[in-house]
Amino acid sequence: MPSGEYDPDTAEPTWQKRWVDDETYAYPDAAADPDTAFSIDTPPPTVSGSLHWGHVYGSILQDIVARYHRMAGNDVLFPFGYDDNGIASERLTERELDIRHQDYERREFQQRCREICLEYEQEFTEKMQAMGISIDWNNTYRTISEDVQRISQLSFVDLYEQGREYRKKAPAIWCPECETAISQVETEDDERDSHFHDIEFALTEPTASGRDSFVISTTRPELLPACVAVFVHPDDEENAELVGMDAEIPLFGQTVPIIEDERVDMETGSGVVMCCTFGDQTDIEWYQAHDLDLRIAIDESGHLTDVAGEYEGQSSTDARESIVADLEAAGALVDRRAITHTVNVHERCGTGVEFLVTKQWYIEVLDKKQEYLEAGREMEWFPEKMFTRYEHWIDGLQWDWLISRQRSSGIPFPVWYCGDCDTEIIAAKDDLPVDPLSDEPPADACPECGHETFVPESDVLDTWATSSLTPLINSGWDHNGEEFVMDRPEIYPMDVRPQGHDIISFWLFHTVIKCYEHTGEVPFESVMINGMVLDENREKMSKSKGNVVDPDAVLDKYPVDAARFWAAGSAIGDDLPYQEKGLRAGEKLIRKLWNASKLVDSLTPDERVDQPEELRAIDAWLLAALDEEIEVITDRLEHREFSKARDRLRTFFWGTFCDDYLEIVKERDDNSAAYTLQTAHERFLKLFAPILAHVTEELYQDMHATDGESLHTQPWPEPLDIAADRAAGERAIEVIGALRKYKSDNGLPLNTELGTVEVYGDVAGFEDDIQRVMQVEELAVREGDAPIETVQTGIDLEYSIVGPTYGGQVPEIEAAIESGDYEIEDGHLHAAGVELDPEAFSIEETRQYSGDGEFLDAGETIVIVH
RNA sequence: GGGUUCGUGGUCUAGUGGUUAUGACGUGUCCCUUACAAGGACGAGAUCGGCGGUUCGAUUCCGCCCGAACCCA
Numbered sequence: 001m002p003s004g005e006y007d008p009d010t011a012e013p014t015w016q017k018r019w020v021d022d023e024t025y026a027y028p029d030a031a032a033d034p035d036t037a038f039s040i041d042t043p044p045p046t047v048s049g050s051l052h053w054g055h056v057y058g059s060i061l062q063d064i065v066a067r068y069h070r071m072a073g074n075d076v077l078f079p080f081g082y083d084d085n086g087i088a089s090e091r092l093t094e095r096e097l098d099i100r101h102q103d104y105e106r107r108e109f110q111q112r113c114r115e116i117c118l119e120y121e122q123e124f125t126e127k128m129q130a131m132g133i134s135i136d137w138n139n140t141y142r143t144i145s146e147d148v149q150r151i152s153q154l155s156f157v158d159l160y161e162q163g164r165e166y167r168k169k170a171p172a173i174w175c176p177e178c179e180t181a182i183s184q185v186e187t188e189d190d191e192r193d194s195h196f197h198d199i200e201f202a203l204t205e206p207t208a209s210g211r212d213s214f215v216i217s218t219t220r221p222e223l224l225p226a227c228v229a230v231f232v233h234p235d236d237e238e239n240a241e242l243v244g245m246d247a248e249i250p251l252f253g254q255t256v257p258i259i260e261d262e263r264v265d266m267e268t269g270s271g272v273v274m275c276c277t278f279g280d281q282t283d284i285e286w287y288q289a290h291d292l293d294l295r296i297a298i299d300e301s302g303h304l305t306d307v308a309g310e311y312e313g314q315s316s317t318d319a320r321e322s323i324v325a326d327l328e329a330a331g332a333l334v335d336r337r338a339i340t341h342t343v344n345v346h347e348r349c350g351t352g353v354e355f356l357v358t359k360q361w362y363i364e365v366l367d368k369k370q371e372y373l374e375a376g377r378e379m380e381w382f383p384e385k386m387f388t389r390y391e392h393w394i395d396g397l398q399w400d401w402l403i404s405r406q407r408s409s410g411i412p413f414p415v416w417y418c419g420d421c422d423t424e425i426i427a428a429k430d431d432l433p434v435d436p437l438s439d440e441p442p443a444d445a446c447p448e449c450g451h452e453t454f455v456p457e458s459d460v461l462d463t464w465a466t467s468s469l470t471p472l473i474n475s476g477w478d479h480n481g482e483e484f485v486m487d488r489p490e491i492y493p494m495d496v497r498p499q500g501h502d503i504i505s506f507w508l509f510h511t512v513i514k515c516y517e518h519t520g521e522v523p524f525e526s527v528m529i530n531g532m533v534l535d536e537n538r539e540k541m542s543k544s545k546g547n548v549v550d551p552d553a554v555l556d557k558y559p560v561d562a563a564r565f566w567a568a569g570s571a572i573g574d575d576l577p578y579q580e581k582g583l584r585a586g587e588k589l590i591r592k593l594w595n596a597s598k599l600v601d602s603l604t605p606d607e608r609v610d611q612p613e614e615l616r617a618i619d620a621w622l623l624a625a626l627d628e629e630i631e632v633i634t635d636r637l638e639h640r641e642f643s644k645a646r647d648r649l650r651t652f653f654w655g656t657f658c659d660d661y662l663e664i665v666k667e668r669d670d671n672s673a674a675y676t677l678q679t680a681h682e683r684f685l686k687l688f689a690p691i692l693a694h695v696t697e698e699l700y701q702d703m704h705a706t707d708g709e710s711l712h713t714q715p716w717p718e719p720l721d722i723a724a725d726r727a728a729g730e731r732a733i734e735v736i737g738a739l740r741k742y743k744s745d746n747g748l749p750l751n752t753e754l755g756t757v758e759v760y761g762d763v764a765g766f767e768d769d770i771q772r773v774m775q776v777e778e779l780a781v782r783e784g785d786a787p788i789e790t791v792q793t794g795i796d797l798e799y800s801i802v803g804p805t806y807g808g809q810v811p812e813i814e815a816a817i818e819s820g821d822y823e824i825e826d827g828h829l830h831a832a833g834v835e836l837d838p839e840a841f842s843i844e845e846t847r848q849y850s851g852d853g854e855f856l857d858a859g860e861t862i863v864i865v866h
Numbered sequence: 867g868g869g870u871u872c873g874u875g876g877u878c879u880a881g882u883g884g885u886u887a888u889g890a891c892g893u894g895u896c897c898c899u900u901a902c903a904a905g906g907a908c909g910a911g912a913u914c915g916g917c918g919g920u921u922c923g924a925u926u927c928c929g930c931c932c933g934a935a936c937c938c939a
Contacts, residue, residue: 189939342939385871389937392869396938502936532936540935569879573871575935579878581891588904599901647880647889659906666901737907744896744907751899799884803922810922842885 002601002702006594008559012694016129024710025070025134027077032490038074039491040066041471041524042135043499043507044081044143047120048092051127053541053549053578054500054533060567061530061642062498063133067690068637069495070134071716077491079474080135082124084117085143086463087178087348090409092116101409107435109409114144127551132560132693134712141473143466149433152466153414154479156403157426158518159363165403167424169359171284172402173344176302176316177351180406181360183462184399185506188347191340194219196269198335199327201230204246204255214242215334217269218279219341221327222320225252225308226276226297229290233264236271250332251323252309259290278355280344281398298354300406361404361413361459365513369394372509375516380526382640383573386504393505401510403462410460416441420451429479468510471497471523484518497524501573504529528640531575538577549578561692562586568646568691589650590695593688596658597699600681603666609674617765619676620722621729622661626652626680627719633687634716649687657684660733664773678704683717725765731861732766735759738858739774742865751775754865758853760786761861786862787851794844795822795829801840809834 019025040062045055062078070076090101093109093116101109121142128135141148159165172181198215206212216230227249232239243260256274263282264273275286277295286292297307304311304319311319327333343352365372373394381387404413412435414427427434428442436456445452469477471494476487486492493515499507508527515523532540535547542548554563565586570576615623629652636645657680665673682704689696689711700711739757743750756778763770763781771779795817803810812832816822822831824843829836849855853866 389870393938396868505937534935538935571879575872577878579891581878584904585890591904592902595902595905597901602901644880651889658901662901663899663906740907747896749897749899750907751897796885799923801884803884807922812922814922844885 002594002598002699006590006695008561008694011698012560015694015697016132019710020129020137023138024712025078025136026138027136028075032075034490036073036075037077037490038069039077039474039494041474041494041497042080044083044470045124046088047082047084047117047124048088051124051551053551056131056551056563057533057567057576058498058500058530059128059131059133060564064568064642064690065496066134067693067712070712071686071689071714073715077139078135079139080128081140081470082121082142083467084113085411085466089113089117089144105438106408106412107438110144117144146433148466148473149411151469151473151477152411152461153427153432154429155469155514155518156414156461157429160426162517164364164517165361166364167359167361169357171278171355172358172360174300174354174356175346175349175351176354177349178346179300181358181402181404182346183402186347187344187353189342190345190350192343193338193340196337196339197221197324197333198269199250200332200334201247201250204248207241207245209241211241214239214272215270216272216274218274220279221323222316223276223279223297224249224323226295227256227274228277228292228295229256229275229286230258231261231264231273231275231286232258233266233271234260234262236266239272250330251326261286284355294357296357300356302354360402362400362402365401366397369397372512375512375522378522379524382526382528386501386529386573390505390508393509403465404459405462407460410463411466412436413457413459413461415457416454417457418446418449418451419453419455421446421449423448425454430481464510468507468514471511471515472518492519493521493523493525495525496528498528498530501529501531529573531570531573534575534577536577536579558583558587559590561590561694564691564693565589568642571643572640590692592654592658593695596662597681597703599662599666600677601703604674604677609671609678611675612671615676615722616672617725618664618729618769619672620724621726622676622680623720623722624724624726625656626683630687630717630719646691653684664769667772685711686714686717728762728764728766731761732763732770734858735763735770735861735863736774738856738863742854742856753777756780756866758782758864759861788847788849788855788862790845790847792843792845796842796844798840798842802836806834
């Protein structure tokens with residue numbers, strides 16, 4: 001029996017524990033078939049970080065989807081992944097154990113990582129469980145596990161065999177701090193303070209007009225030794241005479257050609273720019289377009305090479321200072337001024353990136369941009385508009401996907417090279433996972449040249465190369481020696497991929513490419529893009545701003561269900577500000593649900609009441625109205641319109657069920673009422689269950705469960721199709737509303753007895769209910785028209801008819817009506833020379849009553865109170 | 867710089883080419899009515915960001931401007 005006040009502090013942990021112990025949310029592997037299986041590809045959080053409010057928000061939305069579909073008859077697979085394969089957990093392990101990964105064999109260090117990460121995984125598990133997320137804890141994976149390593153390496157081998165991967169010496173984006181190549185998507189732009197240096201370059205011989213030098217502007221004078229050309233814009237008349245001549249680089253002395261190219265930005269500096277190996281992406285384009293020399297002046301650690309002569313060995317920052325000083329001494333530095341400009345930095349460490357020529361592994365993507373775009377189109381997007389973002393992102397891709405990283409920790413490339421001819425030796429699929437640094441290659445001699453020694457590849461795979469495989473991890477993708485197979489083919493493609501909108505292009509593109517290439521199918525039926533969590537002032541939460549909401553603090557203060565209610569108040573894709581009032585509204589609803597349940601409980605017997613032969617009109621009306629609500633709410637949930645589903649349900653429950661129905665029914669004691677109360681109440685619990693997971697379970701177990709089965713595995717309500725006079729019910733509710741207003745307007749307590757009330761309108765079957773709830777001594781329902789006068793006060797045009805028909809004449813018609821210059825004959829309106837059919841206008845009138853008592857307007861029904 | 871989205875009572879928000887623009891929070895008045903006063907009833911409160919255009923009619927469609935967020939360069 002629900003009694004007293006609801007105590008979430010006790011109830012919530014109790015149910016959370018029960019759900020886990022009973023494996024309430026276990027995926028029924030054996031029973032699942034592709035038609036009923038419903039799988040969610042949850043994005044695995046980085047476990048080395050802590051759980052933040054954005055996780056709470058995203059997880060709750062996923063959980064609502066999972067719970068709804070589970071009740072709607074699907075076999076739901078709601079797995080969980082711990083992402084601990086990456087630099088973050090590597091650093092974490094070093095910190096925790098006070099070790100350096102360099103001091104360990106890679107395989108051994110990874111073992112340490114696995115151990116350290118376990119503790120952090122446990123914390124995530126506890127927190128997800130403490131939010132009542134209906135994850136199947138038998139279905140979890142760790143991206144650091146050997147299984148995942150195998151899948152990741154299988155993926156590499158498969159793409160290699162398909163010819164989708166290549167190794168090439170080419171300009172690559174390089175982080176000198178992390179000393180690794182990175183991909184385009186790992187860089188971001190940042191505003192940095194810097195200096196513009198105007199440097200004078202001498203021509204090897206004067207121009208026809210006698211000019212013997214020019215000035216270039218650069219923020220990176222340390223790249224002078226890497227300079228291979230100078231560029232002028234074709235429209236640059238002033239400098240046109242330089243094109244075709246040669247220039248000598250100050251201090252370093254190399255001679256470079258002066259070339260014209262429209263990629264020169266004429267607005268910046270003197271309009272003459274130097275091209276180096278490589279200062280930026282344009283330099284690379286020039287290098288490729290004009291077949292320029294390579295002069296590599298900066299090495300992998302950001303130090304100058306022998307190309308820089310006496311500056312060799314200096315860091316690029318030091319070299320900049322020295323070179324500037326020497327330029328000044330040589331009289332070549334014309335000017336130096338502070339500026340702020342945008343630089344390309346590594347998003348992880350903020351270091352400005354370099355463009356180095358190195359040998360790296362790539363996945364070819366540029367040739368299939370169109371195909372990947374089409375693949376994206378095959379998925380259903382919630383919200384739809386997010387597809388555009390994916391589209392534009394693909395359009396903007398300029399590089400193939402660079403997947404090799406020069407790090408000592410991570411998932412190794414399963415590759416060796418012939419010590420003599422560099423032929424690639426790829427690991428056998430059966431042997432995976434392998435680590436070439438520890439394992440032997442699957443060949444005794446090079447198949448090309450017969451050489452017998454091999455060089456292991458020491459690079460590791462980009463973590464995105466692995467995290468883009470989650471649909472395959474969840475499906476148990478593997479190779480059985482003959483072909484690729486899945487443990488759970490029924491869940492692939494997965495039904496939903498949830499993700500924050502800030503990184504959709506990133507993950508989705510990678511995941512689509514990989515899974516699509518491996519299986520020939522798009523990995524997802526649908527994607528669900530949630531917005532960002534903002535603070536109370538609608539600003540994005542960030543550690544640096546200090547406006548981060550701590551989940552523990554919030555959940556200390558509010559029930560989890562209140563947080564769930566808040567999270568469900570979002571339109572999918574839109575950002576959602578954290579608002580305490582949203583959580584308080586959740587608490588209020590929980591309390592209302594609890595109190596209403598107490599009342600229902602007190603009005604009904606413990607045993608289940610069978611449906612009576614005949615339901616009373618008000619009862620049939622309520623159940624029929626609820627049917628319609630169920631239909632709408634179900635549709636909203638199907639379309640991930642959480643806020644609409646939530647608000648619709650709340651409004652109907654609070655307004656119609658509590659304020660209207662319960663007030664009417666609460667003094668009744670009959671089978672029809674008991675049946676209706678039990679049925680409606682149970683249905684409300686089910687409808688609220690995906691959102692208010694805990695309080696509904698508590699109430700369900702107390703009031704409805706017979707076998708201890710969880711509410712969350714019960715079937716979603718279907719329409720009862722009970723016959724009811726809905727219109728009469730609405731009229732009755734309007735009459736009650738009018739009488740309430742009458743009492744309120746007259747300052748009367750609601751339980752004031754009323755004498756005689758006349759009702760002109762069909763409220764058949766509801767008379768007793770109106771009479772009892774409004775304390776009416778005598779209720780007289782009258783046939784025929786009410787004894788009231790109607791006074792015509794104007795004409796309302798039905799513009800949706802009049803507008804299209806009469807167009808520009810409408811103002812004339814309006815003017816005629818306004819001035820009273822019209823007639824109504826046989827129901828037709830004559831004005832401004834046109835005749836309007838009855839449906840094209842309505843007569844606006846006010847109703848007056850001059851008899852005894854007071855006249856109340858209850859919509860189409862007239863009520864007279866004596 | 868390019869793209870996407872958004873701008874609606876004090877705050878947050880729904881929604882629509884056609885009467886009086888939805889709801890919540892807050893606010894005012896009244897009501898202890900035997901589930902809930904953290905409740906109920908009834909009010910007040912909006913030039914729908916600005917300027918143009920299309921239209922008989924624009925908060926809605928189009929263009930520009932202003933402002934915000936995000937993604938990309």
